[in-house]
Amino acid sequence: MLAPDLAARLHDAARLINTASGPRGGQYRGDQLATASALSREFPDRQLSAATSGALDQIHRLRTDLTQTWARIAEGTAPAAVQDTLNALLQEHGPVQLSLQGPDDATHQGASASGQWVLGGSDGPAAERFIRDLVLAVAEAAVAGELGRLRVCAGTDCANALVDVTRNSSKQFCDEANCANRTHVRAYRKRRASGQTPASTPAPDRTPEMDQAPATSTAAPASTPSAKSAKPTGQDEEAAKITRKIRKLSTRLQDPELSTKDRKKVAKKFKKLRKKLKGSANAELLNRLPAAAVK
Numbered sequence: 001m002l003a004p005d006l007a008a009r010l011h012d013a014a015r016l017i018n019t020a021s022g023p024r025g026g027q028y029r030g031d032q033l034a035t036a037s038a039l040s041r042e043f044p045d046r047q048l049s050a051a052t053s054g055a056l057d058q059i060h061r062l063r064t065d066l067t068q069t070w071a072r073i074a075e076g077t078a079p080a081a082v083q084d085t086l087n088a089l090l091q092e093h094g095p096v097q098l099s100l101q102g103p104d105d106a107t108h109q110g111a112s113a114s115g116q117w118v119l120g121g122s123d124g125p126a127a128e129r130f131i132r133d134l135v136l137a138v139a140e141a142a143v144a145g146e147l148g149r150l151r152v153c154a155g156t157d158c159a160n161a162l163v164d165v166t167r168n169s170s171k172q173f174c175d176e177a178n179c180a181n182r183t184h185v186r187a188y189r190k191r192r193a194s195g196q197t198p199a200s201t202p203a204p205d206r207t208p209e210m211d212q213a214p215a216t217s218t219a220a221p222a223s224t225p226s227a228k229s230a231k232p233t234g235q236d237e238e239a240a241k242i243t244r245k246i247r248k249l250s251t252r253l254q255d256p257e258l259s260t261k262d263r264k265k266v267a268k269k270f271k272k273l274r275k276k277l278k279g280s281a282n283a284e285l286l287n288r289l290p291a292a293a294v295k
């Protein structure tokens with residue numbers, strides 16, 4: 001699980017990405033950070049009210065880079081390529097110095113009773129601290145083996161970044177504009193229109209479960225005998241199952257305690273499941289899943 005402080009900073013990073021113009025929760029939205037004064041409205045806890053237009057430019061540049069980095073991670077780009085992307089991000093915007101926080105009695109050997117070394121430090125204008133904080137958060141997520149929690153919303157017409165803090169790593173939709181429900185309703189209507197779902201099947205309502213796994217729709221009559229194989233509804237169920245399995249295996253593969261023998265076994269299963277999903281009608285789900293069976 002993500003530490004609460006790290007999760008909070010990653011949420012801020014996602015929020016920054018989501019201020020850019022683009023498809024958000026089903027409709028196109030313009031830039032929410034067009035002026036420096038918008039900064040303190042979007043990030044009220046960050047003391048950004050004195051930020052200059054120069055600082056805003058810097059934050060815009062960070063936003064562009066963060067958006068690209070986040071997308072690559074969420075797409076499941078191979079770790080070696082993600083490493084390059086992260087290093088470029090750190091080099092461009094990251095903390096370049098250590099600073100000692102706390103009272104003067106902090107020692108160079110480490111933390112004293114109340115002082116400690118901090119990467120990036122707490123000096124400088126609020127905008128600079130904000131930038132360093134977000135970049136460092138992504139780097140820390142990498143170190144903690146939690147990059148898999150950085151996702152892009154699976155909703156129709158939504159490019160929102162999100163941080164998955166669920167226990168079972170299953171969040172696929174952002175919390176904006178009912179993305180989960182909207183996407184399920186659309187899929188349901190499509191099936192209805194093509195006669196694949198009986199008219200008596202209830203339309204999907206928003207349930208917590210629907211926020212988590214996109215294809216586990218209440219519209220899919222999984223219990224009917226015909227739901228298996230040929231019917232797209234059954235395929236959706238199957239794809240959801242495979243998706244959950246892939247996520248689980250990916251988490252297992254990141255376990256440093258896993259023996260080499262088990263790792264091989266799990267990696268094999270992982271590859272097999274990805275292949276299976278690739279050959280299915282829901283192959284596009286692969287874009288949301290971890291790609292490589294290595295850490």
Ligand SMILES: [Zn+2]
Nearest residue numbers: 153158174179
């Ligand atoms: Zn969304």
